[in-house]
Amino acid sequence: MHDGWLLLLDVLGVLLVLVLIAGVWLVVRRRVIARDGGTFELSHRSRVDRDGRGWVLGVGRYSGERLEWFRFFSLSPRPHRIWLRDDVDFVGRRDRVGAEDVSLYDDHVVVRCGSADGEVEFAMSESSLMGLQAWLEAGPPRADWDSRPVR
Structure with a gap:
C-alpha cells in the first residue's frame, strides 16, 4: 500500500x-x-455557423505585408492563420451579438473584413482597429498589370 x-x-x-x-x-x-513589436490582442472568429459563437482569443502581429494570428493558448511558435494585406479589405464594424458580450474583452469591437477566403471577423480594441485600418491603407496601390495593353 x-x-x-x-x-x-x-x-x-x-x-x-x-x-x-x-x-x-x-x-x-x-x-x-x-x-519585433507590432503585436496586439486580436480575437478571431473561427466558426461563423452560429451567431456570436466561435471566437478564439489570440495575438495579432504585423509582419511586412502579412497579418499573422497566433492562438493565445497554444504551444506552437508559428502563426495559426496568416492574411496578406492585398487580400484583406475592411468591410465595417458590427455590434456584439449574444454570447459575444462574455466571450470577448470588454473594450473590443467586432470588425468585419473581406478576404480571399471569404468574410473574416476579428475582435480588437479601438486603437488596434485604427492600426489595422492604417496598415491596410499603407499598402501600395493595387493595379491589375496583366490587363494593361501592351504597346
Missing part, C-alpha cells in the same frame, strides 16, 4: 513539472512573438 502512495506522488510531481514547463513556454512564446 505504501508503494501505491509513492507512485501517486511521483505521477503528481511529474504532472506538476509538465504544467510548469508549459506555463513557462507560453510566457517565452509570447515574448518571442512580441520581440
